Amino acid sequence: MDKKEYQEKLEAQIKEWQAEVEKLKAQAQKKSAETKIEYKDRIKELEQRVERQREKLDAMKEAGESKWEDLKKEVEKETNEIKAQLRDIFS
Numbered sequence: 001m002d003k004k005e006y007q008e009k010l011e012a013q014i015k016e017w018q019a020e021v022e023k024l025k026a027q028a029q030k031k032s033a034e035t036k037i038e039y040k041d042r043i044k045e046l047e048q049r050v051e052r053q054r055e056k057l058d059a060m061k062e063a064g065e066s067k068w069e070d071l072k073k074e075v076e077k078e079t080n081e082i083k084a085q086l087r088d089i090f091s
Contacts, residue, residue, distance in 0.1 A: 003060070003068060010057050010075060017050045020086055042089055049082050 001009070021043060028039035053075060060071050 006072065007057060007060055010053065010060075013079065014050060014053055014057065017046075017053075017082060017086075021047055021050065024089060039089075042085070046082065046085055046089075049078060049085070053078055053082070 024039060024043050024046070028036050028043065031039060056071050056075050056078070060068055060075075063071055
């Protein structure tokens, strides 16, 4: 996968995560007060992670080849953590 394809894939993944965050926000509104607080904290953390991915995507667009590879490794690590967090929240 070349740089452009990878960036497009990441852009689509970010949009998917943003949709998941919105779904979580809607679900949180239906929960008890205590659970809402827990959801709110977890959603905030997830939003921050997704935003960091957006920032890395923007940096990738400007990066040279060697810096791009470093960013790709960071993105892949964060992607795995976001996916694990989503599995945890939805389980």
